[in-house]
Amino acid sequence: MYQNEMLRSMEKVAANRAANTDFEPRRMTADEKETLLATYHPDYKAEEFRVLTVGPNKGGKVPTELSALLQAHSRVKDVSLDLSHPDYDVDVLVIGGGGAGAAAAIEANEAGANVLVVTKLRMGDANTMMAEGGIQAADKPNDSPAIHYVDAFGGGHYAAIPELLYKLVNDAPGAIKWLSDLGVEFDKAPDGTMVTTHGGGTSRKRMHAAKDYSGAEIMRTLRDEVLNRQIPMVDFTAAIELIKDENGRAAGAVLMNMETDELTVARAKTVIIATGGAGRLHYQGFPTSNHYGATADGLVLGYRAGAELLYADTLQYHPTGAAYPEQIFGALVTEKVRSLGAKLVNAEGEVFMHPLETRDVSAASIIRECSDRGKGVDTGSGKGVWLDTPMIELKGGEGTIEKRIPAMLRMFMKYGIDIRKEPILVYPTLHYQNGGLRIRADGQTNVENLYVAGEAVGGIHGRNRLMGNSLLDIIVFGRSAGKNAAAKAKETTVGALNLDHVAAFEKELAAAGIETDLVSPKLLPTYTHGNPKFEAK
Amino acid sequence: MNDNFVSIYLFGKKYDVPGNLTVMGAMEYAGYQLKRGCGCRNGFCGACATIYRVKGDRELKVCLACQTKVENDMYIATLPFFPLIKEVYDINKVPVNEQVMMQLYPEIYACVGCNACTKACTQGLNVMQYIAYAQRGDFEKCAEESFDCVMCGVCSSRCPAGISHPQVALLARRINGKYLAPACGHLEDRVKEIENGTFEDLLQDLMGKPVSELKELYNNREIEK
Numbered sequence: 001m002y003q004n005e006m007l008r009s010m011e012k013v014a015a016n017r018a019a020n021t022d023f024e025p026r027r028m029t030a031d032e033k034e035t036l037l038a039t040y041h042p043d044y045k046a047e048e049f050r051v052l053t054v055g056p057n058k059g060g061k062v063p064t065e066l067s068a069l070l071q072a073h074s075r076v077k078d079v080s081l082d083l084s085h086p087d088y089d090v091d092v093l094v095i096g097g098g099g100a101g102a103a104a105a106i107e108a109n110e111a112g113a114n115v116l117v118v119t120k121l122r123m124g125d126a127n128t129m130m131a132e133g134g135i136q137a138a139d140k141p142n143d144s145p146a147i148h149y150v151d152a153f154g155g156g157h158y159a160a161i162p163e164l165l166y167k168l169v170n171d172a173p174g175a176i177k178w179l180s181d182l183g184v185e186f187d188k189a190p191d192g193t194m195v196t197t198h199g200g201g202t203s204r205k206r207m208h209a210a211k212d213y214s215g216a217e218i219m220r221t222l223r224d225e226v227l228n229r230q231i232p233m234v235d236f237t238a239a240i241e242l243i244k245d246e247n248g249r250a251a252g253a254v255l256m257n258m259e260t261d262e263l264t265v266a267r268a269k270t271v272i273i274a275t276g277g278a279g280r281l282h283y284q285g286f287p288t289s290n291h292y293g294a295t296a297d298g299l300v301l302g303y304r305a306g307a308e309l310l311y312a313d314t315l316q317y318h319p320t321g322a323a324y325p326e327q328i329f330g331a332l333v334t335e336k337v338r339s340l341g342a343k344l345v346n347a348e349g350e351v352f353m354h355p356l357e358t359r360d361v362s363a364a365s366i367i368r369e370c371s372d373r374g375k376g377v378d379t380g381s382g383k384g385v386w387l388d389t390p391m392i393e394l395k396g397g398e399g400t401i402e403k404r405i406p407a408m409l410r411m412f413m414k415y416g417i418d419i420r421k422e423p424i425l426v427y428p429t430l431h432y433q434n435g436g437l438r439i440r441a442d443g444q445t446n447v448e449n450l451y452v453a454g455e456a457v458g459g460i461h462g463r464n465r466l467m468g469n470s471l472l473d474i475i476v477f478g479r480s481a482g483k484n485a486a487a488k489a490k491e492t493t494v495g496a497l498n499l500d501h502v503a504a505f506e507k508e509l510a511a512a513g514i515e516t517d518l519v520s521p522k523l524l525p526t527y528t529h530g531n532p533k534f535e536a537k
Numbered sequence: 538m539n540d541n542f543v544s545i546y547l548f549g550k551k552y553d554v555p556g557n558l559t560v561m562g563a564m565e566y567a568g569y570q571l572k573r574g575c576g577c578r579n580g581f582c583g584a585c586a587t588i589y590r591v592k593g594d595r596e597l598k599v600c601l602a603c604q605t606k607v608e609n610d611m612y613i614a615t616l617p618f619f620p621l622i623k624e625v626y627d628i629n630k631v632p633v634n635e636q637v638m639m640q641l642y643p644e645i646y647a648c649v650g651c652n653a654c655t656k657a658c659t660q661g662l663n664v665m666q667y668i669a670y671a672q673r674g675d676f677e678k679c680a681e682e683s684f685d686c687v688m689c690g691v692c693s694s695r696c697p698a699g700i701s702h703p704q705v706a707l708l709a710r711r712i713n714g715k716y717l718a719p720a721c722g723h724l725e726d727r728v729k730e731i732e733n734g735t736f737e738d739l740l741q742d743l744m745g746k747p748v749s750e751l752k753e754l755y756n757n758r759e760i761e762k
Contacts, residue, residue, distance in 0.1 A: 531567075
C-alpha cells in the first residue's frame with residue numbers, strides 16, 4: 001500500500017523500532033510548551049479569526065467561518081409562522097440526538113417530564129458515536145477527583161470554570177456507574193477491576209474504555225434506553241431557530257423537516273441545546289474527525305437568542321488524524337493507540353516527543369516536525385509523521401491490537417495496511433470545539449430556561465480538553481441538564497410565543513453594516529470533491 | 538475520460554467519477570447532497586449501508602459507503618433505512634436467561650442456518666454464530682462476537698427468518714454489561730466516598746487557589762508510570 005518515499009522512511013522506522021520502544025522521551029517544560037503552541041498551534045494564527053460586531057460577544061473573536069454563520073441571516077427571516085398553534089407542546093425540548101441529548105432526555109423522562117427530542121439526522125448520529133478511546137473517571141484507589149481536577153485544569157491552561165470542572169470530576173465515577181447499570185460494557189479484568197490507561201496529560205491511569213468503540217457502545221446503549229422509555233423523538237428534523245415567550249425566556253423552537261423543508265413549531269417550558277461541535281466547518285481548511293452534522297448549529301441558535309459564548313476561539317486539533325490513505329484523510333486515530341505504547345516517529349525514524357503530551361501540544365509538535373523541521377513524510381497529498389503501531393505488540397504482546405483497538409485494525413486493513421506490522425501516517429485533524437455557550441453549574445445559559453449540554457458548552461475544559469473528558473462531560477452535564485430542565489419546567493408557565501429576538505438580531509446586523517447572503521444554522525456541509533461542474537458555483 | 542476515472546451506476550444511472558473516491562464521495566462528486574445514508578463518515582454509525590454488484594459478477598456485495606473505494610462498473614443502491622424490529626423492555630426487569638429472547642425475539646429460533654447474515658455483514662462479523670449464542674442464552678459470547686456491530690441492518694435485509702440481528706445483539710450486550718460482567722468494587726467504593734463528601738474539602742480548596750499555586754501543583758505533579 002505504501003509507496004516510494006514512504007517505504008524508504010518506513011525502513012528507518014522499522015530499524016529503530018526496538019530501541020524506540022524502550023526509549024522514554026522526556027516531557028516538555030511549561031515554557032517549551034508555551035513557545036511551541038504560540039508558534040505552531042492553529043489557534044494562534046490571528047489572521048484566521050474575526051471580531052464579532054453584533055450579539056452578546058460583540059468585540060470578541062471567533063474563527064472566520066463561525067463568525068460568518070453567527071452574523072448571518074435567520075432561516076425564518078421572511079417566513080410567517082403561526083406560533084399560537086404549536087405542533088408540539090412539551091415540558092422539555094431536547095435539540096440533538098447524540099450522547100448529551102440522549103442522557104438529558106433519559107433523566108428528564110425519569111423526572112416525570114414530558115420530553116421531545118428532535119435531531120436533524122438519526123438518533124445517535126453524533127460525535128459521541130465516533131469517540132473511540134475512552135472516558136475518564138477517578139475511581140481507582142491511587143486516584144481522586146482532586147487529582148483529576150488538577151490534570152484537567154492544567155491541561156486546559158487554567159481557564160476552565162472551576163464550578164463546572166468540579167462537577168465534571170466529582171460526578172465522574174457516578175457517571176460510569178450509571179452507564180454500567182444501563183448495560184454499557186466497559187473493559188474489565190476478571191475480578192471486575194476496570195482496565196484503565198493513560199491519556200495525554202493524565203497523571204493517573206483513569207481512561208475507561210469499551211475496546212476502541214467506547215463512544216459507540218455508550219451511544220447505542222443510551223439510544224436503546226431512549227427507545228425503551230418510548231420518549232417521543234422526531235428525526236431528520238432540525239431546530240432552525242429558538243422561540244421565546246413574552247417574558248424573554250426560551251420557550252421552544254422552529255423545526256424544519258430536513259427532507260421536505262416543512263416547518264413546524266414546538267412549544268416547550270424549557271429547552272436543552274445538545275447539538276454538538278463544529279468540525280464540519282473545516283476551520284483553516286483542516287480535515288475533521290467529526291460527524292457529518294457537526295456544523296455549530298446550537299451556537300448559532302443560542303447566540304441569536306442572546307446566549308453568551310465562551311472560548312469560541314479555541315479548537316482542538318486531534319494530533320493523530322489519518323494522513324494516509326486519502327480515502328480516510330482526517331479520520332480519527334484514537335489516542336488510545338499511544339496509550340497502549342505506540343510512539344510518534346518522524347521521517348528519519350526518530351522519536352521526536354513524548355507520546356502523551358496534551359493534545360494541543362502534540363498537534364503543534366507534529367505540525368512543527370512537518371514544517372520548519374522538515375522531517376515529515378510526503379503522503380502524496382501533504383505531510384505526516386509515523387505513529388509506530390507495531391510497538392504496541394512489542395510492548396503488550398501479540399494480539400494486543402486486535403483485542404484493544406479492533407476498529408483501528410479494521411479501518412486500515414480495508415486499505416491493505418496491517419497496523420500490527422506496519423506503522424501509520426498521521427497529521428492533526430479538527431476534532432473538538434473547546435468553547436461554546438456559557439453555562440452556570442445548573443446547565444442554564446444567561447437566557448432563562450435555555451440549557452446547554454455536551455460539546456456545545458464552553459468553559460468545562462478551558463482552552464484545551466483532555467482525552468476522555470468529553471464522553472464524560474456529555475454524560476455528567478447531559479444528565480444534569482435533563483434533571484434541572486425538568487425541575488424548572490414544573491415551575492414554568494409559558495407566555496405568548498414570539499420571534500422578536502430574531503427580528504432584533506436582523507436589525508443589529510443591518511445597523512452594523514453587515515451585508516451577507518448567508519443564512520444559518522448551516523445544518524449540513526456540501527462536498528463536491530473537486531467536480532468542476534459544481535466547484536464553480 | 539480521464540484514465541483515473543471509473544464508471545459507476547447510482548441506482549442504475551451512470552456517472553463517471555475519480556477512481557480514488559469512496560462510494561460516498563463518489564455520490565457527492567456526482568452532485569448528491571446527502572441527507573439519508575450519511576452519518577459519521579468514519580465507519581462507526583452504520584448509516585451508509587450499501588449493496589452493489591459489479592457488472593459481470595453474480596455475487597451481491599455489501600459495504601459501508603464511507604469505507605469503500607469505488608470500482609469500475611459498480612451498480613450501487615444505498616440502504617439508508619431498514620425496518621428492524623426493536624422490542625421495548627425494561628432493563629431492570631428482564632429475565633437474565635434465554636427466556637428474554639423467547640419473549641422478545643422468538644423469531645431467532647426460526648433461523649434456518651443459511652448464513653446469509655454472516656455473508657452480508659459489513660463488519661465481517663460471524664452474525665449467525667452470535668444469534669446461535671443468543672438462542673441458548675449465552676449472552677457473554679453473543680456480546681463478544683457481536684461487539685463491533687454498527688447496526689447497519691444489512692444482515693436483517695438478507696434474512697429469510699425476519700430476524701433483527703443488531704437488536705438481538707444489543708439486548709444481549711446490555712444484559713451482559715449490567716448483570717453478567719463482574720461487578721466493579723473500586724467503582725462502588727468511590728461512588729460511596731463521593732456521596733459521603735470525602736473529597737469535598739480537597740476540591741473546594743483547589744477551586745479557591747490562585748492560578749500561580751495551581752501551576753506549581755500541575756507542573757510538579759507525580760505521573761503514574
